[in-house]
Amino acid sequence: MTRHPHIDEQRSALRLWAGIEELSNDAAFQAWVDAEYPAAAEFGPTARRQFLKLMGASFALAGLAGCEKSPFVAALPYVDQPENETIGVPRYYATAVTFDGYAQPVIATTYSGRPTKLDGNPDHPVTAGRSDVFMQAAVLGLYDPDRAQGPTRHGEPTTWMEVAAAISTLRGDWGGDQGEGLRLLIGPTSSPTLQGQLDALGKQFPKMRIHLHEAAGEAARRASTSAAYGQPLDLHYVLEQADVVVSFDDDFLGPGPNQVRNARDWASSRRRSSERPRIHLHVAESVPSAPRARGRGSTAGRRRNGRSGSALPPSRR
Amino acid sequence: MAQIFSPAADTWMRLFLVGSLAIVAGGTVGVAGFARSAYITSTDFRPAQPVPFSHRHHAGELGIDCRYCHSGVEAGPQAGLPPTETCMTCHSQIWTNASMLEPVRQSLVQNQPIEWTRVAKLPDYVFFRHDIHIAKGVGCVSCHGRIDEMALTYRAKAFTMDFCLDCHRDPTPNLRPKDHITDMAWKPPGEARKEGEAIAAHEGIRFGELTHCYVCHR
Numbered sequence: 039m040t041r042h043p044h045i046d047e048q049r050s051a052l053r054l055w056a057g058i059e060e061l062s063n064d065a066a067f068q069a070w071v072d073a074e075y076p077a078a079a080e081f082g083p084t085a086r087r088q089f090l091k092l093m094g095a096s097f098a099l100a101g102l103a104g105c106e107k108s109p110f111v112a113a114l115p116y117v118d119q120p121e122n123e124t125i126g127v128p129r130y131y132a133t134a135v136t137f138d139g140y141a142q143p144v145i146a147t148t149y150s151g152r153p154t155k156l157d158g159n160p161d162h163p164v165t166a167g168r169s170d171v172f173m174q175a176a177v178l179g180l181y182d183p184d185r186a187q188g189p190t191r192h193g194e195p196t197t198w199m200e201v202a203a204a205i206s207t208l209r210g211d212w213g214g215d216q217g218e219g220l221r222l223l224i225g226p227t228s229s230p231t232l233q234g235q236l237d238a239l240g241k242q243f244p245k246m247r248i249h250l251h252e253a254a255g256e257a258a259r260r261a262s263t264s265a266a267y268g269q270p271l272d273l274h275y276v277l278e279q280a281d282v283v284v285s286f287d288d289d290f291l292g293p294g295p296n297q298v299r300n301a302r303d304w305a306s307s308r309r310r311s312s313e314r315p316r317i318h319l320h321v322a323e324s325v326p327s328a329p330r331a332r333g334r335g336s337t338a339g340r341r342r343n344g345r346s347g348s349a350l351p352p353s354r355r
Numbered sequence: 356m357a358q359i360f361s362p363a364a365d366t367w368m369r370l371f372l373v374g375s376l377a378i379v380a381g382g383t384v385g386v387a388g389f390a391r392s393a394y395i396t397s398t399d400f401r402p403a404q405p406v407p408f409s410h411r412h413h414a415g416e417l418g419i420d421c422r423y424c425h426s427g428v429e430a431g432p433q434a435g436l437p438p439t440e441t442c443m444t445c446h447s448q449i450w451t452n453a454s455m456l457e458p459v460r461q462s463l464v465q466n467q468p469i470e471w472t473r474v475a476k477l478p479d480y481v482f483f484r485h486d487i488h489i490a491k492g493v494g495c496v497s498c499h500g501r502i503d504e505m506a507l508t509y510r511a512k513a514f515t516m517d518f519c520l521d522c523h524r525d526p527t528p529n530l531r532p533k534d535h536i537t538d539m540a541w542k543p544p545g546e547a548r549k550e551g552e553a554i555a556a557h558e559g560i561r562f563g564e565l566t567h568c569y570v571c572h573r
C-alpha cells in the first residue's frame with residue numbers, strides 16, 4: 039500500500055529513489071501507480087486506523103462463515119471409468135519430472151488420474167526414495183493457472199493445425215537464406231531425441247541460432263570444465279569415495295538436479311567407519327555461507343573468506 | 356432525604372431479569388433450532404439435475420441394486436457416481452431416443468462428464484469411508500433414507516454431527532445382515548437390538564471407541 043511519494047525538490051541533495059521513473063518524477067508513472075492501486079490514492083494519512091478497524095471487524099466476523107449451509111457442488115463421474123479404478127483410492131505411478139533438464143525419479147500419488155503428491159522413487163539408485171523441495175513443488179506446476187493450455191500466436195490462442203501451417207510457410211522462407219534470422223528459444227533439456235531433432239534442424243538451416251533459457255543453470259561449472267578439459271562437461275561428484283574435498287566458491291551441495299544424490303553421498307561420507315578417516319572439506323568463498331545453508335562453508339572443517347575473483351588458496355592450519 | 360428507588364423498582368428489576376433470561380434462552384434455542392432446520396441442513400431441497408434421474412423408478416420399480424451404479428461403495432471411501440458407460444449399458448438399448456436422456460448421449464459422444472449436482476455431501480473436515488460402514492453392517496437406508504421412493508433425489512437425513520454420533524454411540528439397532536445391506540425395506544425379523552448385538556459381536560465392533568474425536572476428524 040506504499041504510495042510512491044512525489045519527489046520533494048528541497049531534498050534533492052540526498053535523493054533516494056526506487057526506480058528511474060521516480061527519479062525523473064514522471065507524471066505518467068504516478069498516474070499508473072494511482073490506477074494500479076486506486077485504494078492507495080483514496081487513503082488519507084489516518085486511513086491506517088480505519089483499515090485496521092475494518093480488518094479487525096472482518097476478522098471477528100470470519101467465524102460466522104463456518105455457519106453457512108453446505109453448498110451443493112457439482113459431481114463429475116467418468117465417462118468411461120478405467121478398470122480396477124476405485125473412486126477415492128489413490129494409485130501410485132513410477133514416473134519422472136524434469137529439473138533443469140534432468141529427469142528426477144519420482145513416485146506420483148494420483149486420485150482419479152490427478153497427481154497430488156510426488157516423492158522420490160525408493161527403487162531408484164540415485165534418490166533411493168529421498169526427495170527435495172523442487173521435487174515436492176513440481177506437482178504444483180500441473181495446476182498452475184498460467185500453465186499453457188495450447189499454442190498461442192501474438193498472445194491469442196490458436197490451434198496446432200494453424201501452427202503447423204504457419205511453420206510450413208515459414209520453412210519456405212528459411213530455405214532460401216539457410217535459416218538466417220531464425221531463432222529458437224528452448225529450456226534446459228537432456229533429451230537425446232530433442233538433441234537429435236535440433237541437430238537435424240541445424241543441418242537443414244545452418245545459420246539458425248538456438249538460445250537456451252535457464253533460470254539458474256550450470257554456466258559457471260561448464261566454463262570451469264571447458265577450461266580444464268577443453269569441453270563443457272557435467273560434473274558428477276563421487277563424494278562417497280573422497281577423503282579431502284576442496285571447493286573454490288562452489289556450492290556443490292546446493293540446489294541443482296543432483297542435490298539429492300550429493301546430499302546422500304555427503305552424509306554417508308561423514309558417517310564412514312573407523313578404518314577410513316572422515317571426509318575433510320576445505321572451502322574458499324567470497325561470501326560466507328549462512329550457518330543454516332546446507333552446503334559448503336558452514337559444513338567445512340576449514341574455511342577461508344576472500345574476494346570473488348581472487349579466491350585464496352585454502353588454508354590448512 | 357428523597358428515596359432513590361420508587362415503589363415499583365423491585366417489579367421492574369424482576370421483569371428485567373426474567374426478560375433478559377428469556378431473550379438469552381430463546382436466542383440459544385432459536386440458533387440451535389435454526390442450525391438443525393430443514394433450511395440449513397438442506398433436507399427439503401431437491402437440486403435440479405441435468406437428467407431428472409429417478410431412483411424411485413430405477414431402484415424401486417425396476418429393482419436395480421445400488422451397487423450396480425455406485426460400485427465403489429464396498430471397496431473405497433466413496434460410493435461414486437456411475438460413469439456414462441454404466442447408463443448406456445441399458446440406454447443404448449432402451450429409450451434410445453428419449454429427449455430426457457440427451458445429456459447422457461452427449462456426454463458419451465463428446466467424452467465429457469455429466470455434471471450432476473451432488474446431494475449427499477459431508478464437510479471436508481469429516482473423515483468418512485463408505486466401505487467400513489458397509490463391511491460392519493450399516494445399510495444404505497440408515498443414512499440415505501428411502502432412496503427407492505425418491506423421484507428426484509434429496510438428502511433424507513440431516514448430516515449433522517448429532518446424526519452421526521447417535522449411531523456411533525449406540526450402533527446396535529442399526530446393524531443388519533450382509534445380504535440386506537442395500538435392501539431399503541428390510542425390517543429385523545425379531546427384535547432389532549438382539550439382531551444387532553449378534554452382528555456387532557461377529558464384526559468385532561469396538562463400542563466406546565467410535566465416539567473418539569479422531570474417528571471422524573483426522
